Amino acid sequence: MIMTKEQAILKAKIQFNQMEASVRKAAAEGQTIDQVERDLWERLLSIGRMMLQGYVKLQGSGDVGATLKYEGRSLNRLDNLHERRYVSVFGELKISRTVYGTRETQKHEVIPLDARLGLPDSEFSYLLAEWDQSFCVQGSYEQSRRTVERILGIGQSVLSLEDMNQSMSRNVQAFRDSRPMPVAQDEGSILVLTADGKGVPMRRDPEKDAPAIHVRRKKGQKANKKRQACVGAVYTIEPFVRTAKDVVNEVMRDRRRKDRPPPQNKKMRAELTRIIDDAEVNGKDLIFSWFAKEIKARDGNNGKAVVCVMDGDRALWKMLKHHVSGDVVCILDLFHVMERLWNAAHCFYLEGGEEAKAFVSDRLERIL
Template sequence: MTGYDTAASADFFAASTTFFNGLVADLSADAAAMTHDQLEDLLQVRGRELLRLLLQDHLDLRAVREERALTGRRPVPADAGGVAHRMIETGHERCLASVVGPVTVRRAAFRASGRANLHPADARLNLPAGRHSHGLRKHAALEAVRGSFDDAVTAIRRCCGKVVAKRQVERLVIAAARDVEAFYEARVPLPCTAATLLVISCDGKGVPMRPEALRPATARAAAVKGGNTYRTRLAGGEKSGRKRMATVAAVYDAEPAMRRPHDVITFPGSGSGSATQNGPGRRRQGPKATGKWLTASVERSAGDVIADAFDQAAARDPEHRRRWVVLVDGDRHQLDLVGSQARRHQVDVHIVVDFIHLAEYVWKAAWSLHTPGDPAAETWVAIQLLAILSGRLEETLTELRRQARTAGLNPEQRKGIQTCVKYLTAKRDHLDYAGALAAGWPIATGIVEGACRHLVADRLNITGARWGLDGAEAVLKLRAVISNGHLEPYWAFHLQQEHHRVHQTRYQDGYQLAA
């Protein structure tokens, strides 16, 4: 490659050099009486302008170099239809909103009659289809998945200037998330030994949606309820008719960790915590999650999300050499979907119902036999839970029915016990906690429940939020990518995909992104 004269290139940075010299002069004289915070404000504003001028000067230099190169022999680009673009017009301009402010990109257009212009310089710079730079898009995505869109605009303007508006931020986030599924399809998980557990867990969380984004059944229910009863608040039960369920799934690895029932439950007052708390001392710890992978969707069905989780698990264990453990909360539809995916992948799965979820039903039974606030209820619950953990489920069911008969309960008081017995009976095939503890499996869905909180609730359920479907889906996908620790590799993949979509597909032989 022929080199360019260094002095001639330096002349193109005259504007940024002049501005820098002026800033140095001001810092040497006028700023002498400023406090340090005033100096920080000055440098933040004028420093950003200096960076913007440097970027603009560099782009101007590249434009001149391109025009000089066109005076000699050059290849003739052909579009995707094979039509050669032989006519050249220099001086075509486009605006680019960057992280340091707006700049103008000047480049040559290669033209052919009746065809859209080709701009090879755009491909070399990997410019986006719209006016916002990829750096600004990444910044907008990071801010928007952290807090509200209004807060994102404020944060962007604070460090980048007035380069984006609220509606634009939402569109940039949607565009930024478009390659998440393709990224994970192409990503190969790290292998584990055959002894390592492969754990799948799933759960759901409601997201408040705008009317047009509700699922058909929910929209019909909302229509039956009608509009807001009050002008200043929602009526009772009105919020439930305005939500769409987001499904969250987690896949992770865990080394087996054998435990005993008393490692999970201790009696109140024993000095090792309450009936459902881990206490200090000699308790054995449960299996630790590693290699955690999360996915979430409010647009796609629960079946699709669970299918993604099983696909991720299959990628980790294609030969089915590991033990697959599936943790669920006991929802019947969820169990059916898990069974369907297990058959599709032809793998044996061991389904375990979340123990914490089961404990809540035992507490319902306790309030049928104890007055509210009675300390004895906690001891009673601990006895029942220890029996279930020890493999004595049938004995527990018999005892619950016996106590319901002998306690002389009226129909209203019996509801708690009846609900508990019905639940334990329906889920008995997935309540082998004694076997799970002996094998070192996890028995609680804390991983996916935590994901429901930090992926969904912490962002999508903030006060006043009402979501469109595309925006909610994009935010969920990006929050999952960030939680998985894959933001940087995903963004590199996304930029490659953008270059292909925006530039390579326009040329007959493609147009490779420069290093």
């Protein structure tokens, strides 16, 4: 029995020795470094899978006896071991577990090994899910699936990645609520709020949505279906005194002052307008109600100046007025103003010319 438990680890040791021999052989034969690198990566994935399988084997099957007391009832150990698929970053494992319940055909009520190992509800490991979704938030599910398969050699379906995303999203609010508030002495004296809206293209439902438009669109027609999202950030910072000329010099020359104070305890959230409890909830409402909670928690004594920096979207400023009470210093984002100045400059001067740059610098300093 001990030999069986150790077998996977012993195989991993053999593979490690083979990997060492392969490196020495590659050096003697003058193989290129990229060939060696690819070979090492494949071998390391195989060794990792063997070691992980060995770890699972060393845990046993979770057999704690013929019966198990659970919530005032006595559950029986079922006759057969039940196998579970587990997909790790190293590859797929099969985990055999002892199950407790009333009988085979009924619900498996207690599986001690699952609890001992901390297995997720799905077949995919927490680490693999984390890596998967890190790619998914940057690109499409199909692109992410291909990238992970190319790196790890693990085939996953688009549907599994979508289900994984939805499953992880259900834990977001609990995670947010568990985060501690910043310590007062680590905070700056100014509390800054900032938000921006964005239309997110949504996949069409062939059964509910109108067909996509493939000809020139009429006035008011959209290229695709979008849903509004809102991104918000809250942080504190110390004052940074500058003249208008200082600001222009820094902005126009892309030179950041070394003595600029850094933001403290910055938090960011993004909320999509969506259906919650059979009612559509605006993402902006969620972000600005969060702003109100952050102000109350981080400026309970009203000792901080509260500043809100946003672009000219009137819907955002209306949300601020609706959700946030008290004195708030409202600032129009300078970079959105600069876009208008550059447009005006290019009406008179060539793009990229010094005249256009001087025009923007002069008007920007006047505004400030």
